[in-house]
Amino acid sequence: MAKLYFRYGAMNSGKSTALLQAAFNYEERGQHVLLAKPEIDTKGADQISSRLGVARRVDFLIAPDADVRALVAEHAAGIGGNVACLLIDEAQFLHPRQVDDLLRIVVDDGIPVLAYGIRTDFQTRAFPGSARLLELAHSLEELKTICRCGRKALFNARLVGGRFVFDGDQVAIDELSHEKVTYESMCAECYLRESGGRLH
Ligand SMILES: [Zn+2]
Numbered sequence: 001m002a003k004l005y006f007r008y009g010a011m012n013s014g015k016s017t018a019l020l021q022a023a024f025n026y027e028e029r030g031q032h033v034l035l036a037k038p039e040i041d042t043k044g045a046d047q048i049s050s051r052l053g054v055a056r057r058v059d060f061l062i063a064p065d066a067d068v069r070a071l072v073a074e075h076a077a078g079i080g081g082n083v084a085c086l087l088i089d090e091a092q093f094l095h096p097r098q099v100d101d102l103l104r105i106v107v108d109d110g111i112p113v114l115a116y117g118i119r120t121d122f123q124t125r126a127f128p129g130s131a132r133l134l135e136l137a138h139s140l141e142e143l144k145t146i147c148r149c150g151r152k153a154l155f156n157a158r159l160v161g162g163r164f165v166f167d168g169d170q171v172a173i174d175e176l177s178h179e180k181v182t183y184e185s186m187c188a189e190c191y192l193r194e195s196g197g198r199l200h
Contacts, residue, residue, distance in 0.1 A: 002112040004103055006091070006133040008119045009143035010153040010185035015116040017050035018143060019087050022114055031084035034059045034075050036068075038093035038129075040171065048089045062094065068101035072111065083111050091117035092127035093171070099132035106138075116143075121170045122158035122183065123200040124191070145185050153185035157194055164194045 009015060019035075026033045035048060039061045049055035059075050062068055076083045086105060088094070094102075094115075102113045115137070119130050126134070134140065147153040158165050158172070161179030172181045186194070 002106045002110045003138035004106045004133075004136060005112070005114045005139045005141065006130075006137035007114065007116045007141045007143055008130060008133070010145055011118060011156045011183045012051070012185050013143040013145035013153070014051070015118075015143055016048050016089055017052055017054070019048060019089050019114070019116045020050055020054050020056060022085070023056070023087055026084050032079045032082050033085045033087055034072060034079075034083055035087050035089070036060050036062055036071070037089040038062045038064070038091075040064060040093045058089070062088075062098065064095060066098070068094075068098045069105055069109070072105055072109070076111075086111055086113045088113065088115045089117075091115035091133060092119070092130040093117075094129035094132075096128050096132035099129055099136060102133075103136050118156065120155060122156050122168070123166065123170075124155050125170070125200060127170070147185060147187035147190050149187060149190055151187035151189065154188050155186050155191045156183045157186050157191055158183055166195050166198055166200075 023033050035058045037058050046058050046061055047055045048058060060071050072086055105111050106113050115133055117130050120126055145153045159182045
């Protein structure tokens with residue numbers, strides 16, 4: 001029976017690497033997979049890239065108002081209708097309605113869906129797509145990464161120009177006021193120390 005899987009973690013927990021490995025495992029057995037990601041993620045445009053250096057182009061990008069089920073049907077037709085699995089990177093950026101689509105793809109179309117994404121934003125709030133995935137997925141799996149102190153990282157602190165910031169828009173992938181935006185995966189203890197006790 002097909003299932004909806006949500007594999008989530010903090011940033012730098014190897015989600016893209018795990019996704020590309022899963023795709024490889026299917027293809028090694030001669031099966032076809034479809035790779036997709038939301039269009040909002042400008043980082044790498046139409047590529048899924050692992051920090052280990054492996055990169056691969058997605059089969060399609062998902063626009064914010066796109067019907068994911070229709071996109072899958074269209075691209076499945078292109079490979080003879082035989083889709084062993086749909087793999088989605090950066091799933092936190094999906095609209096909740098699109099996550100509903102994923103469940104229908106699993107249940108009504110019988111295609112397993114593996115969605116990979118970040119659970120919470122830099123203010124410790126769930127991304128809309130991740131919140132819906134946590135509600136609907138048959139299977140939840142946490143991909144772990146380590147904080148600077150050695151504990152398991154839970155949150156994603158934002159740095160602008162190398163300094164921690166705790167206010168701003170939910171999505172700021174590239175440049176913000178000409179200074180570089182980066183993120184550090186942190187445990188709750190380190191996050192609260194840097195934020196001065198703030199959680200949002
Ligand atoms: Zn820590």
